[in-house]
Amino acid sequence: xxxxxxxxxxxRAFNRQRHLALAFTAADWxxxxxxxxGADLAFEPGAGQRAGSPGSRAVAVAxxxxxxxxxxxxxxxxxxxxxxxxxxxxxxxxxxxxxLAAIRRLQTPVDVWIFDGHxxxxxxxxxxxxHLGMLLNQPSVGxxxxxxxxxxxxxPSRRGACAPLRYQGRxxxxxxxxxxxxxxxxxxxxxxxxxxxxxxxxxxCALRHRLPEPTRLADWSCAQLRGVGAGSVTxxxxxxxxxxxPSRHSFTGREREVxxxxxx
DNA sequence: GCGACAG
DNA sequence: ATCTTGTCGC
Ligand SMILES: [Mg+2]
Numbered sequence: 001x002x003x004x005x006x007x008x009x010x011x012r013a014f015n016r017q018r019h020l021a022l023a024f025t026a027a028d029w030x031x032x033x034x035x036x037x038g039a040d041l042a043f044e045p046g047a048g049q050r051a052g053s054p055g056s057r058a059v060a061v062a063x064x065x066x067x068x069x070x071x072x073x074x075x076x077x078x079x080x081x082x083x084x085x086x087x088x089x090x091x092x093x094x095x096x097x098x099x100l101a102a103i104r105r106l107q108t109p110v111d112v113w114i115f116d117g118h119x120x121x122x123x124x125x126x127x128x129x130x131h132l133g134m135l136l137n138q139p140s141v142g143x144x145x146x147x148x149x150x151x152x153x154x155x156p157s158r159r160g161a162c163a164p165l166r167y168q169g170r171x172x173x174x175x176x177x178x179x180x181x182x183x184x185x186x187x188x189x190x191x192x193x194x195x196x197x198x199x200x201x202x203x204x205c206a207l208r209h210r211l212p213e214p215t216r217l218a219d220w221s222c223a224q225l226r227g228v229g230a231g232s233v234t235x236x237x238x239x240x241x242x243x244x245x246p247s248r249h250s251f252t253g254r255e256r257e258v259x260x261x262x263x264x
Numbered sequence: 265g266c267g268a269c270a271g
Numbered sequence: 272a273t274c275t276t277g278t279c280g281c
Contacts, residue, residue, distance in 0.1 A: 041272090042269090050273070089271055117271065118270055123269090142270085145270075146270065148269065
């Protein structure tokens with residue numbers, strides 16, 4: 001199993017997180033965020049190697065969701081080699097570089113981000129959403145499917161129900177029931193955001209599914225790109241599926257992007 | 265010292 | 272996250 005990092009690397013990562021956590025602030029959340037960015041990735045099996053193993057690759061997808069039009073207005077993707085193992089509490093060191101590669105390819109300005117993981121509801125107050133928000137210097141929210149640390153009650157089964165998530169006595173987020181009868185999401189501020197603002201946004205973006213649209217579309221999209229050779233499935237293909245054109249008469253101007261190491 | 269432990 | 276066929280239930 002994977003321990004491809006030294007204890008010093010782990011110690012450096014811990015220190016990096018503790019340092020970043022000092023820079024957290026809940027201020028500067030936009031009043032009415034319209035364009036919400038989301039990103040996710042899928043690990044691909046390599047030549048004789050299992051998906052997610054050292055040297056294998058992952059494909060990341062970043063999308064921009066327009067809350068006003070209720071649709072995805074842009075999608076981008078990128079492939080990168082996996083260079084860090086999965087270690088609970090160090091997820092950002094594994095995923096952030098890959099997610100960033102896809103995010104950098106977006107041209108639409110994003111107001112706030114939602115990421116698939118925790119924000120400050122983290123042992124050192126610096127989960128994936130916090131780390132990425134700080135690297136991007138933009139407001140961000142973490143929407144995790146399960147709890148990493150802290151304690152909270154089970155929210156009522158109705159959609160919209162919430163239960164405070166506390167870690168060491170501090171409010172670090174909410175367990176939010178985004179879909180009736182389904183397990184709650186663990187929502188926390190990533191950067192420039194309060195727990196309440198984070199929960200409100202995620203609930204508002206979770207239209208008919210458990211996951212908010214930005215990360216749900218990114219999750220679905222990277223699964224489509226997983227394992228396909230560069231050229232067979234293009235971003236253009238995904239745009240048509242995940243980004244239905246209301247007018248059906250216009251072109252975006254960049255519809256030939258291929259998801260390779262450099263290509264887009 | 266013993267469990268818990270995002271994706 | 273990924274490995275994987277059929278199967279149980281609305
Ligand atoms: Mg994910």
